Amino acid sequence: MKWKAGLFLVAGIVVSQSSLASELVYKPVNPSFGGNALNSSHLFGVANAINDYKPPEDELDFESESALDRLTNSLESRLISQLLSDIGNGNTGHLETDDFFLNVVDNDGNLTVQIVDKISGESTEIQVAGLQPDQ
Numbered sequence: 001m002k003w004k005a006g007l008f009l010v011a012g013i014v015v016s017q018s019s020l021a022s023e024l025v026y027k028p029v030n031p032s033f034g035g036n037a038l039n040s041s042h043l044f045g046v047a048n049a050i051n052d053y054k055p056p057e058d059e060l061d062f063e064s065e066s067a068l069d070r071l072t073n074s075l076e077s078r079l080i081s082q083l084l085s086d087i088g089n090g091n092t093g094h095l096e097t098d099d100f101f102l103n104v105v106d107n108d109g110n111l112t113v114q115i116v117d118k119i120s121g122e123s124t125e126i127q128v129a130g131l132q133p134d135q
Helices: 002-020 037-050 067-087
Strands: 093-096 100-107 110-117 123-128
Touching: 067 093, 067 100
Parallel strands: none
Antiparallel strands: 093 100, 100 110, 110 123
16 A cells, blocks of 8 residues: 555656646847847946946047048049059059159059158058050
8 A cells, every 4th residue: 555655646746747847938138139129228228337438538539521631532542543544554653642652663564553651751562463454
């Protein structure tokens, strides 16, 4: 008899334990990952509260570029583009601005681009071989 009572006790424990077990379900909190959309303002507030980033003073006092500076930069860009596109036609040339000097030389398909920074005196030379001018 004792063994029958023990068997019923073990069976009862197994049945009761299996009825308490359930599937684990993950519910995201962040609305970007499928969570409740009402959590967004709370999460944004928490993120701002712990954000201790302070921009450097240089970024706070920036001045916008004047119209004259924008025009100058645009013209320089256009002239450099024209100079480089003329290389495809076999033409060479140079361009001088306030900041740099650009010289392009084509020696029978060997292209040399020399760039000199007028302020620092640094120079860079780029050499490309195997270019054929447009026929």
